Amino acid sequence: MSLSSALNIAQSSIRNVGRQTSVVSRNVLEANNTDYSRRTAVVTSTAPGARVLEIQRATNDQLFRQNLGALSQWSGQSTLFSGMELLSVSVNGADNTGSPATAIGRLQEAMQIYSAAPSNQNLAESALDAARQVVRALNDGTVAIQSIRTDSDQQIASAVSELNNLLADFKNSNDLVIQGTRAGRDVSDHLDQRDATLKKIAEYVPVSTLSRADNDMVLMTSDGTMLFESVPRSVTFTASSALGAGTSGNAVYIDGVAVKGGNPASGKLAGLTQLRDTVATTMQSQLDEISRGLIQAFAETSTSQPDAPGLFTWPGAPAMPAAGTLVNGLAGTIRLNPAIDTAQGGNANLLRDGGANGAAYVANATGGSSYADLLIAYSDRLDAPTTFDPATGIDPTSSLSDYSTNAIGWFEATRQAASSALQASEALAIRSAEALSNETGVNVDMEMSLLLDLEHSYEASARLLSVIDEMLASLLAAVR
Amino acid sequence: MKASFVSTTAVSQALRYSMQRTQSSLVSAQKEVATGKVADAGLALGAQASQVISFSRDIDRLNGIVDSNALVSSRLSATQLALGKLSATAQDFLATLTASASGDAEGSLARASAATALEQLTSILNTSQNGEYLFAGVNTDVKPLNAFSDPASASKASFDAAFLTHFGFAQNDPAAASITAPQMDAFITAALEPQFLGAGWQADWSNATDQKIVSRIALNETTETSVGANAPGMRKLAMAAASISDLLNSNVGVAGQKQLIERAVSMVGEAIASLADLQSQTGIVEKRVADASERIAMQASVFEKHVLTLEGVDPYEASTRVADLLSSIETSYALTARIQQLSLLRFLG
Numbered sequence: 001m002s003l004s005s006a007l008n009i010a011q012s013s014i015r016n017v018g019r020q021t022s023v024v025s026r027n028v029l030e031a032n033n034t035d036y037s038r039r040t041a042v043v044t045s046t047a048p049g050a051r052v053l054e055i056q057r058a059t060n061d062q063l064f065r066q067n068l069g070a071l072s073q074w075s076g077q078s079t080l081f082s083g084m085e086l087l088s089v090s091v092n093g094a095d096n097t098g099s100p101a102t103a104i105g106r107l108q109e110a111m112q113i114y115s116a117a118p119s120n121q122n123l124a125e126s127a128l129d130a131a132r133q134v135v136r137a138l139n140d141g142t143v144a145i146q147s148i149r150t151d152s153d154q155q156i157a158s159a160v161s162e163l164n165n166l167l168a169d170f171k172n173s174n175d176l177v178i179q180g181t182r183a184g185r186d187v188s189d190h191l192d193q194r195d196a197t198l199k200k201i202a203e204y205v206p207v208s209t210l211s212r213a214d215n216d217m218v219l220m221t222s223d224g225t226m227l228f229e230s231v232p233r234s235v236t237f238t239a240s241s242a243l244g245a246g247t248s249g250n251a252v253y254i255d256g257v258a259v260k261g262g263n264p265a266s267g268k269l270a271g272l273t274q275l276r277d278t279v280a281t282t283m284q285s286q287l288d289e290i291s292r293g294l295i296q297a298f299a300e301t302s303t304s305q306p307d308a309p310g311l312f313t314w315p316g317a318p319a320m321p322a323a324g325t326l327v328n329g330l331a332g333t334i335r336l337n338p339a340i341d342t343a344q345g346g347n348a349n350l351l352r353d354g355g356a357n358g359a360a361y362v363a364n365a366t367g368g369s370s371y372a373d374l375l376i377a378y379s380d381r382l383d384a385p386t387t388f389d390p391a392t393g394i395d396p397t398s399s400l401s402d403y404s405t406n407a408i409g410w411f412e413a414t415r416q417a418a419s420s421a422l423q424a425s426e427a428l429a430i431r432s433a434e435a436l437s438n439e440t441g442v443n444v445d446m447e448m449s450l451l452l453d454l455e456h457s458y459e460a461s462a463r464l465l466s467v468i469d470e471m472l473a474s475l476l477a478a479v480r
Numbered sequence: 481m482k483a484s485f486v487s488t489t490a491v492s493q494a495l496r497y498s499m500q501r502t503q504s505s506l507v508s509a510q511k512e513v514a515t516g517k518v519a520d521a522g523l524a525l526g527a528q529a530s531q532v533i534s535f536s537r538d539i540d541r542l543n544g545i546v547d548s549n550a551l552v553s554s555r556l557s558a559t560q561l562a563l564g565k566l567s568a569t570a571q572d573f574l575a576t577l578t579a580s581a582s583g584d585a586e587g588s589l590a591r592a593s594a595a596t597a598l599e600q601l602t603s604i605l606n607t608s609q610n611g612e613y614l615f616a617g618v619n620t621d622v623k624p625l626n627a628f629s630d631p632a633s634a635s636k637a638s639f640d641a642a643f644l645t646h647f648g649f650a651q652n653d654p655a656a657a658s659i660t661a662p663q664m665d666a667f668i669t670a671a672l673e674p675q676f677l678g679a680g681w682q683a684d685w686s687n688a689t690d691q692k693i694v695s696r697i698a699l700n701e702t703t704e705t706s707v708g709a710n711a712p713g714m715r716k717l718a719m720a721a722a723s724i725s726d727l728l729n730s731n732v733g734v735a736g737q738k739q740l741i742e743r744a745v746s747m748v749g750e751a752i753a754s755l756a757d758l759q760s761q762t763g764i765v766e767k768r769v770a771d772a773s774e775r776i777a778m779q780a781s782v783f784e785k786h787v788l789t790l791e792g793v794d795p796y797e798a799s800t801r802v803a804d805l806l807s808s809i810e811t812s813y814a815l816t817a818r819i820q821q822l823s824l825l826r827f828l829g
Binding site: 095115368 | 486489525527534538
């Protein structure tokens with residue numbers, strides 16, 4: 001041992017402390033960055049007593065994966081739920097006040113009052129007005145549903161392009177990580193960046209990861225489609241310019257494989273797809289069935305002629321829509337019969353007397369103006385059990401007025417399920433983020449106490465240097 | 481070595497999520513206190529939300545039926561009043577007729593009374609309410625009874641024609657004085673009865689339909705809620721009054737007049753009985769409507785209770801919850817402030 005070796009050791013200590021301090025200050029700087037993982041400067045001994053530093057990055061793969069999964073679920077459910085909130089307000093109105101069920105109730109009420117004084121033109125007009133509200137609720141509901149579906153379709157398109165960008169970003173960071181690892185450089189920053197991109201990707205599609213040599217990472221969707229392997233796989237989607245009732249939008253393809261929706265929806269893409277193709281479509285089919293039920297309940301009958309649409313009509317008139325079978329988009333095309341609707345130059349008395357389809361359908365043979373039997377019969381038919389298409393998710397054998405309220409029940413049940421799934425996934429996402437942050441985040445207090453240690457160690461080394469300097473000086477003085 | 485590591489972000493963010501949740505529950509709890517109902521019925525009830533809609537809709541419909549029953553009731557009570565007046569008219573007429581039949585009163589008195597009775601019958605049966613003729617059946621736009629007193633009216637013309645056809649001369653012809661009692665009796669049976677009690681009534685006298693107004697008085701109960709001018713009581717009264725007022729003012733002889741008055745007495749008697757029948761039938765319907773309204777009001781209040789059980793909240797529980805939430809939010813604030821102060825940096829020189 002010699003003084004010069006002591007000097008070397010002190011020098012290396014000062015160099016180590018310098019690097020450790022830089023790690024600590026970096027940690028403190030990034031304390032509030034959730035994408036940052038804590039670094040530790042690890043000091044190891046080598047044989048001749050020199051010390052080498054290695055930067056370690058705190059990780060917990062288990063928690064990270066759990067956090068990714070929770071993020072996907074939360075993103076999917078929150079997309080679905082906010083879409084349903086929108087559907088609820090634009091189709092059923094605030095507190096269901098604008099729903100077809102409420103409008104049908106009002107129509108029944110107006111028909112009741114009208115049937116108590118059928119000669120009163122004002123009451124006929126108010127019954128017609130209630131019928132107009134029903135048509136408006138159905139027409140507007142259809143427009144709202146179709147625009148929400150088209151919106152979702154557009155959002156899927158922009159989500160897909162965003163996802164492609166993220167995958168390109170992911171490739172850049174992944175390449176840097178691999179190169180750095182092969183060259184033996186510190187790749188912590190690139191790893192942080194890659195993890196941050198991964199979290200963003202997980203918001204769009206649920207991903208599972210696979211680590212390979214040189215820190216290379218492979219991404220797959222949860223149903224096993226390859227998303228990234230050395231290069232990003234292309235995610236493709238063709239947006240539809242308009243989505244008609246009953247037609248599904250295009251699927252999203254990853255690497256040529258259609259993405260499945262999954263239940264509960266996980267990831268924004270699945271959430272949007274479920275909203276576009278399941279929730280909104282079912283709701284539309286229910287509106288269509290309500291419309292068909294209305295046309296049927298108000299159909300005019302004749303002893304010699306087939307039934308024909310009465311107060312409510314459709315483009316297929318004078319034929320009736322086939323019983324018990326869904327007619328896609330009917331809610332958008334249902335209209336008041338121009339022969340009856342006074343706003344279209346019709347005769348309101350035809351509602352009371354029958355005959356909108358010609359003399360064969362007149363029920364009030366004597367023409368008496370207080371004839372109420374037909375009005376009462378219409379009202380009865382709204383309450384009589386009839387058959388609906390079972391594909392709409394509601395009890396197919398019920399009266400029209402029950403069917404319309406059951407439609408609300410169906411929707412609220414779906415919304416309730418989405419809301420509780422959202423709450424659960426939100427809590428999971430936040431808890432797992434917290435746990436992950438506890439594992440990999442920075443504690444400023446800890447770093448400060450480390451800094452105190454480093455200060456002391458620096459002071460000691462500096463002191464050593466000056467002592468050795470003095471010793472060397474006195475040695476040189478003795479030699480002189 | 482780390483026993484359990486806590487990151488600075490986790491410490492400062494720890495309360496954030498629970499704070500958010502507490503605040504959003506506070507919003508809905510406040511709403512619940514103010515309205516007494518759950519803040520979002522759809523989320524709280526799920527599939528059961530359909531029941532709330534269905535019940536509230538039924539409540540509105542039931543109240544609507546109560547309103548329309550009020551309309552029906554007013555029609556019925558007007559009808560009842562008119563029937564009462566009609567019955568009184570018939571009774572006055574009967575009293576005069578009986579006096580004439582027993583020879584106590586002049587024939588001209590009976591004739592005047594018959595004319596009054598006929599006029600009153602016409603005016604009562606032509607009563608209208610809210611622009612609807614009460615006794616018109618469903619044909620409420622048209623006056624149910626044509627005036628007989630007008631010499632140009634169809635009823636008068638066909639009466640004259642019936643007389644002429646039966647006897648071969650008009651009632652003012654001198655030959656009419658020789659009509660015997662059996663001849664008059666035959667005329668009433670063969671010519672007058674078909675005209676008043678048969679098809680002639682609707683051809684010449686009445687524009688009312690036999691079909692009555694049907695009303696729904698409860699969710700699944702409909703009933704006829706009007707009385708038509710074609711009821712036998714009215715026809716008989718009209719027949720007696722018309723024939724007396726016309727023939728007692730003609731050349732018909734004493735024997736014929738006497739026979740006519742005798743037949744009229746029994747006819748008006750029958751008319752009174754039949755009017756009483758109508759009155760009691762109308763009374764029964766009035767009672768049914770009133771009962772239905774009462775029943776419906778009860779049903780509506782039961783439905784209201786159901787809705788309340790479904791979507792109502794205990795106001796006491798809700799306001800306690802608001803207080804709890806407020807205090808927990810305050811605690812969170814205090815904790816956050818304390819935690820922000822908790823840093824080693826403050827103690828390092």
